[in-house]
Amino acid sequence: MTLSSPLLLIIGLLVMAGLAWAAVVTARRRAALLARAGVAVPAGRRPYLGVGLTIAGVGVLAIATAGPAAMVPVPRTAGTVILAIDVSNSMGADDVAPTRLAAAQRAARAFVAAQPENVDIGVVAFERGALTTARPDADHSVALKAIDRLKITGGTSLGTAITASLSAITGKQVTIGRDIGYWPSATIVMFSDGQNLGADVEPAAILAQRANVHIHTVGVGTTAGTTVKVDGYHLQTSLEQDTLTLIAQTTGGAYHPASDTARLDGIADTIDLRLTVSDEPLPLAGALIGLALVLLTAGAALTVLRSGRVI
Template sequence: MTLSSPLLLVVGLLVTAALAWAAVVSGRRRRAALAAAGVAAPGGRRARLGVGLTLSGVAVLAVATAGPTAMVPVPRTAGTVILAVDVSNSMGAQDVAPNRLAAAQRAARAFVAAQPDSVDIGVVAFERGALTTARPDADHSVALAAINRLKLSGGTSLGAAIMASLTAITGRQVALGREDAPPPDIGYWPSATIVILSDGQNQGPDVERAAMVAQRAGIQIHTVGVGTVAGATVKVDGFHLRTALDEETLTLIAKTTGGTYQPASDAARLDGIADTIDLRLTVSDEPLPLAGGLIGLALALLTVGAALTVLRSGRVI
């Protein structure tokens, strides 16, 4: 237990001690006066009990005024979602208005807005490489700011997107290593989910191996296809390149991990992904103010103590 104003506790206890001393002196004087008058002092058990309860109430009130706070374990449900957004140059195609990246950002913002604060959300931006632009956090404004900052650049590596997302989830660097090496074991993270928003135009290797790492860790990957199968032409460094939505690769990633694939035209269905997140039960210490309860106890003690004292002696002390 901690106190916000320890000095008030010291003052309150001194006041309580002074009242106790006054009660003892008053009792002695009363008994002496009765003895001098030749009157036997009545049994004072009830009166002493009343005085004791009254002083106890004052002592409890002194503790309450000091602002006591206790740290208590509070259970809460929590999960982690990583939004991996494709920022490769192909996402500048305008087959989805106003362009693919803007559509992905709109869908990502809508998804964030639908999540409770018990879900930590992080953002990974990927092209040939991948970068965590917002670590998982219950403050969703951080994720929204990261989504709004996304800019077009480079090619596309879905494998890098998955590995960077796993790094953000576990808090440590996750790498595939050589192709002949077994996939890394990153532990079991069933309360984590990855949502990839991309046109699926992958230029990097190891997509399936990366998905297998997530699958072994119990992490579902949901993919959202941004673009059209018919495709569009995008201008990159003075060249006109044809780009189309690769649903096959995005579907493979989702199926490997037990997730789902859906096109951006159904982006509203992103809200349903929240239902698949396996929220974990965590326990964290949170401050609990005790002053209110102590004040109630003090008032009860003071009331009962005063009533007993008055009924026995006709005086409060």
């Protein structure tokens, strides 16, 4: 059980202790006065039961005001989507306005906005290396903020993008040739112009395929291409659809041109949602307040019946 305001519990218990002390002192004085007057209390009589119930009610009320909550397992259906977004130098090209990266960010944000709450979304930014910028989370605002922070840097390694995305899905470092288990509830959506400087694209795609992780690729750019300035040099860059199509086909996904990003919403239908169990807080204050009212009412009623007055 957890408490949102432990200080209120301490204050309430101190009040209860004070009431209990006052009740004991009053009982002793009353017993002494009755003894001096020669009045005997009938055996088995409990004249202070009402006071005890009242004090117990105060104690329960003190616990209730502290905001208690019990952690209970709650089942829910959930899927996982990793948005792998290319941030290599070629994504700075302006053959897609205003730039390829900006277009990819726009499409990624639209995709996130279309997903239901039971889909956890993470973000992986990749160039020659890759970095998980947002772990899979049901709070989609985390993914949106990660998308907005992306900046152009470095070359491109699509194989590294795939293994980094698989690492984000499994929660552990993934390398080529390693058995990572079966993850049918996970999907990778890769936004890239398809240009690749690594040699491990196909092995990485096969690794995803064996784990039953579908990869949907989104081609950003034009086949005609344009030039982009890198370290003072003007380099020709164009959309390479063949590589992106190969990745998608190998893993059971689909290739989507950036001009057709509206169809990305349908990717959610390919996710096999799994049943997960997570601990969630169950507030107990309402039930405890109800119990406290019962105790206080019973205590007041017994006190009135036995003594003719409310203590």
